[in-house]
Amino acid sequence: MSLSTVTPARMRPGEGAVARLACLALQPVLSRIVRRTAARHPSLFARLGPHQTTDFLIDPVELPFTLHLRPDPAALILRAVPRDAAPHAGATIRGRFLLLLELVDAEEDGDAAFFSRDLDVSGDTEAVVRLRNALDDMDGSLAEETAAMFGPPGRAILARLRRAYSSTTTGQEIA
Amino acid sequence: MSLAELICPAGTPAALRTAVDAGADAVYCGFQDATNARNFPGLNFTPDELRDAVAFAHAKGTKVLLALNTYPPAGKVDLWRQAADTGARIGVDAFIVADMGVADYIARSHPGIRLHLSVQAAASSPEAIRYYCENFGVKRVVLPRILTIPEIRQIRTEIPCEIETFIFGNHGLMVEGRCSLTNYLTGQSTNMDGVCSPASDVEYARHADGSMSSQLAGFTIDRFSPEEKAGYPTICKGRYTAPHRPEGYYAFEEPVSLNLSRLLPELIEAGVHAFKIEGRQRSKSYVRGVVRAFRAAVDDIRAGRQANIADLIALTEGQKQTQGAFETKKWR
Numbered sequence: 001m002s003l004s005t006v007t008p009a010r011m012r013p014g015e016g017a018v019a020r021l022a023c024l025a026l027q028p029v030l031s032r033i034v035r036r037t038a039a040r041h042p043s044l045f046a047r048l049g050p051h052q053t054t055d056f057l058i059d060p061v062e063l064p065f066t067l068h069l070r071p072d073p074a075a076l077i078l079r080a081v082p083r084d085a086a087p088h089a090g091a092t093i094r095g096r097f098l099l100l101l102e103l104v105d106a107e108e109d110g111d112a113a114f115f116s117r118d119l120d121v122s123g124d125t126e127a128v129v130r131l132r133n134a135l136d137d138m139d140g141s142l143a144e145e146t147a148a149m150f151g152p153p154g155r156a157i158l159a160r161l162r163r164a165y166s167s168t169t170t171g172q173e174i175a
Numbered sequence: 176m177s178l179a180e181l182i183c184p185a186g187t188p189a190a191l192r193t194a195v196d197a198g199a200d201a202v203y204c205g206f207q208d209a210t211n212a213r214n215f216p217g218l219n220f221t222p223d224e225l226r227d228a229v230a231f232a233h234a235k236g237t238k239v240l241l242a243l244n245t246y247p248p249a250g251k252v253d254l255w256r257q258a259a260d261t262g263a264r265i266g267v268d269a270f271i272v273a274d275m276g277v278a279d280y281i282a283r284s285h286p287g288i289r290l291h292l293s294v295q296a297a298a299s300s301p302e303a304i305r306y307y308c309e310n311f312g313v314k315r316v317v318l319p320r321i322l323t324i325p326e327i328r329q330i331r332t333e334i335p336c337e338i339e340t341f342i343f344g345n346h347g348l349m350v351e352g353r354c355s356l357t358n359y360l361t362g363q364s365t366n367m368d369g370v371c372s373p374a375s376d377v378e379y380a381r382h383a384d385g386s387m388s389s390q391l392a393g394f395t396i397d398r399f400s401p402e403e404k405a406g407y408p409t410i411c412k413g414r415y416t417a418p419h420r421p422e423g424y425y426a427f428e429e430p431v432s433l434n435l436s437r438l439l440p441e442l443i444e445a446g447v448h449a450f451k452i453e454g455r456q457r458s459k460s461y462v463r464g465v466v467r468a469f470r471a472a473v474d475d476i477r478a479g480r481q482a483n484i485a486d487l488i489a490l491t492e493g494q495k496q497t498q499g500a501f502e503t504k505k506w507r
């Protein structure tokens with residue numbers, strides 16, 4: 001398998017070390033996100049069916065790491081891993097970070113992102129479809145909930161990220 | 176002027192709530208099994224979810240239509256009958272059916288609940304539609320997407336039931352309810368199992384030049400260059416090579432979606448009672464965007480204003496849209 005239009009950036013010198021540090025720093029947050037989501041939205045596991053034990057890679061192309069998700073209610077995993085240390089995945093979903101976040105929050109439509117080639121999926125297509133449908137059935141915003149965990153600074157960072165994303169997708173300058 | 180009801184898709188309870196809040200007059204949905212034509216993994220409703228969804232929708236004055244629009248294999252009707260009984264118990268406002276046996280069962284067992292004839296029945300002549308009305312008490316027909324507006328206007332005068340037409344979304348082009356392309360490649364039936372191009376048989380392969388090919392059951396359906404817009408991996412919209420077209424071409428249809436927003440005033444004037452938005456497999460984001468846009472357009476037309484339909488091209492397959500046969504028979 002080779003690469004698509006949403007190819008991850010080539011690693012720069014020193015980026016491996018940065019990636020490992022970022023992964024370490026992020027881990028407590030990711031663990032909280034996945035536990036809270038599972039507790040608040042238990043019905044999403046039923047929609048995943050047999051793919052609760054599938055390893056998903058959610059790959060934000062512009063970040064130096066990738067996210068490994070195994071949505072097994074008995075042993076939930078969401079962790080950031082440097083790309084070169086990513087496990088073999090049953091399914092991979094690749095795109096820009098904010099697009100991936102907007103998809104989880106149903107601010108963007110996954111099929112439209114696929115048609116426009118901004119979203120790239122590979123591996124077990126049924127697993128991807130199940131994950132998508134499970135996440136789409138969640139009410140509320142995972143991004144907002146996560147930002148709220150960090151109070152006003154978290155919300156400010158999210159707002160800034162969204163501004164940056166919408167301006168790059170519409171071709172405007174960042175305010 | 177017809178009522179111009181907006182019939183909106185919901186693949187999950189959250190999508191149903193989104194459709195209701197966005198202004199749907201009715202929402203259509205199905206159970207998590209072969210009784211409906213969007214039997215996709217992780218999609219659709221359990222009976223408990225449907226019960227809660229119906230309560231939510233009814234509290235806001237929105238109807239819920241249950242799609243039982245696949246064909247039971249001969250002698251295996253129990254699943255469809257149980258689904259109808261469950262829907263009746265929950266209090267859905269109508270059943271959308273294609274199969275005569277299913278229609279007959281509901282007409283006898285639940286005569287108080289409306290029957291709508293699914294597009295999957297492919298009833299496109301006044302004679303065919305009248306047959307369903309006379310024998311099963313069908314109250315509304317969802318017309319196949321092969322008729323022009325003058326033809327719809329004419330049919331309207333010759334049938335005793337309401338007319339619903341598609342207005343936006345995926346646009347298959349085979350005779351509806353009769354397409355066996357998926358069956359041919361995968362062994363699963365669109366019309367009996369409820370799934371076209373099952374996800375378990377779909378694979379996307381990346382190539383060194385940045386292109387992507389979509390495959391169904393190991394057969395390549397299409398290959399998109401890095402800059403090209405993509406479509407669903409459906410056989411009818413595949414690009415194939417042939418001895419006279421070695422470069423590959425869309426033998427049946429291109430990836431394209433139906434968008435009749437500009438024809439809405441004419442369709443209302445022709446007496447179409449209800450407009451269906453396709454897309455139970457799509458996200459809440461799609462549902463919210465499309466339902467809001469059509470809600471505003473229908474309200475404008477009803478109020479005698481010029482409808483200003485939002486640009487929905489980003490949500491269309493291949494980011495291309497067509498008015499199909501509604502505009503001209505020359506389409507394809």
Ligand code: SF4
Binds near residue numbers: 349355410
């Ligand atoms: S292959 Fe095309 S025409 Fe046939 S069922 Fe699928 S979408 Fe419809």
